[in-house]
Amino acid sequence: MDAVTPPGAGHEAAFRAPIAHIRDYEPGADAEQVAAATGIPFEDVVKLASNENPYPVSPSVLRAIERQFDFLHSYPWEDFGRLKAAVAAANGVPDANVVLSAGSAQLVLNLPLLYVDPGDEVVLAPQSYALYEAASQVMGATLRRVPLKDYRFDIPAIVAACGPRTRIVWLCSPNNPTGAVVTADELERLVTQVPETTAIVVDQAYREFVDEDDYGDPLALLAAGHRNVISLCSFSKAYALAGLRLGYAIADPAVCVMLDRISEPFLLSRPACAAGLAALDDDEWLAASTRTVLEGRALLTRELTALGWDVVPSQGNFVLADTHGDGRALFRRLLDEGVIVRPADGWGYPTHIRVSVGLPEQNERFLAALRRCL
């Protein structure tokens, strides 16, 4: 018996029908247990569950943020334009190709507002970032779920799933949670076979961690005239600014005008604007931080493989591994050790866990805890 009343059920004002279908978000980890069961202090808990960047934020970024603290009473007008120009320059595109947002997740929520009317379709993979589904459902989309194949987007199946009412194809490359990329060939094939009136969104939140040569670059396709391609980028991952909320889209200028039209006029915080500007100016920090993550990724891949696990080759700052056992049970045992990873059963991988790459000492603590658990 399901005694839980859905939210809104008892209210006189009828809420929109599509809202009822949205699944509740599962937060990163159940850390109550960490505190209660272990008494481990916060500083010592190793959280490798939200694909955050473990590397300390660049000091130049912190200084830039603190300089904003005299102006917090005002909306960030000036820096908004400067940041847009800096993002455009960093991506080799004109300013008109850029839309800024308070985290790329905000763009995920806004894109269906631009494209999806009730009954329109979107194509997505169930083993990908969960917000595509919820955001599309807010606008009453019909979901066409195309499962991954060998942990990778199944491009022929996606093409086959697209019809005249398909408004958005959601791709994530590297994909969260599998870490696999869509290759240049695959992306090209998809873009040339899907109707031009379908938006092809490539979420590139993890693109800075890619070191594979045949990675499909949506910006190249956009430059080649495929105006329905939209790239989403984030400052949360490679730039380690998750807590400040900053992301952006690169798209055709006509798309950008429309996305701006449905964005709040003041959507970024002052600290976020300043941090983004300073972060784009600190290549050395980015190189050092990315190197650390890639080394950690290689280490985790090696060590987990040595345990006899199947580790999906990852291009993100996390690895998905098949433990050949109960992933959620292992997740719980690791919690008792003060280590938080992500169980993967929500994506249909009940024997897997997803581990974000930490600093070397965090990776070691995770591996040590893991050995104790096994």
Next chain:
Amino acid sequence: MIGADMLARSFRTAVCDIDFEWPTVNLLDACRQYGLEIDDVAYLAANENPYGPSPKALAAATESLSLARVYPSPSLRYDELRNEYAEVRDALAAYCGVPADMVMPGPGSETVLRYVTQVFVDPGDEIVTAPESYSGHPWACQIMAADVRYVPLRDYRFDIDAFLATVSDRTKMVWLCSPNNPTGTIITDVELRRLVANVPASTVIVCDQAYQELVDDPSWGDATQLLLEGHRNVVVLRTMSKAFGLAGLRMGHAIADPEVCSLIDRIREPYYISGPSCAATLAALDDLDWCREVVRKLQAGRRWVTQQLTELGCTVVPSQCNFVLADTGVAAGVMYDRLLRRGVVVRPGDIWGYDTHLRISIGTDEENRRLVAAMAAALAE
């Protein structure tokens, strides 16, 4: 290759049909044009609070930067390592005198009000608002393809009779703003109660109270009170951007029935508010004396600017906000330029149909003096 027409055809008609652009002031261009230094410009166009936030809020925001690299906890419940959102919710609830489950925080009240429309407004649903009010309300509804009905203000005030005459069973949502941006006028308790009593319970009544802290007229009606008295269709919007001086950090909230809050909770972005915003909000709410002092200064500035502009021959609408709407008798665009040349930026009233009015935010004493001097010179031109 895709042509411009094809691309445009991929967008929702509702978005193509939005007939409103947010006013943008490119201050840098304006400075260049008139040879001004940006630091010398008195920017009185966005109803910001020139006194800024409590120093304790700044200290808390600074401290929070040690966590800049990680996401805030996504949950509004206490079940994480850190519980920023839950703590913010509790603090806002205590400040507003409501239970925590009636508070829905968000990154600015603008974003929260968008969530409210996404919960309730289906394509073609009728919503009622005033054309001379905050443009963010009809804009958010247009995105959801609402059928927007406008009921004009009367003598700069919400016309409750006309609202009631327009609202029907088909009305999904009514938008109020009290005190109102851009007029600064309030809806009285008597008016508010009459409206709420006569609108169907199935119609959502959103009352934007962004400027609530600046009110000193005892006849003002607090929609939160009506909500607490059992009018579950009332939704109140509040913000940290005005009296608390935190516009640059983006924090606002809805006060609503717990059911409505949980619906918003369901559609919001998981990590939507920045860490520094949470830290600063908690500290600011812990230092209400600062806010009270700032409000006192802004109210004094409001009285002084009103009196000075009246003496200059303007008709100033009595305001309960940190801005005044003044009829100068000269075309708004012309006056805007004349003031801009003198380094004072205000908001021309023509976007609300007030063709000879300016909306002027209250600044520091020095900024207010500059405004009055510039206005005297501009009117003499």
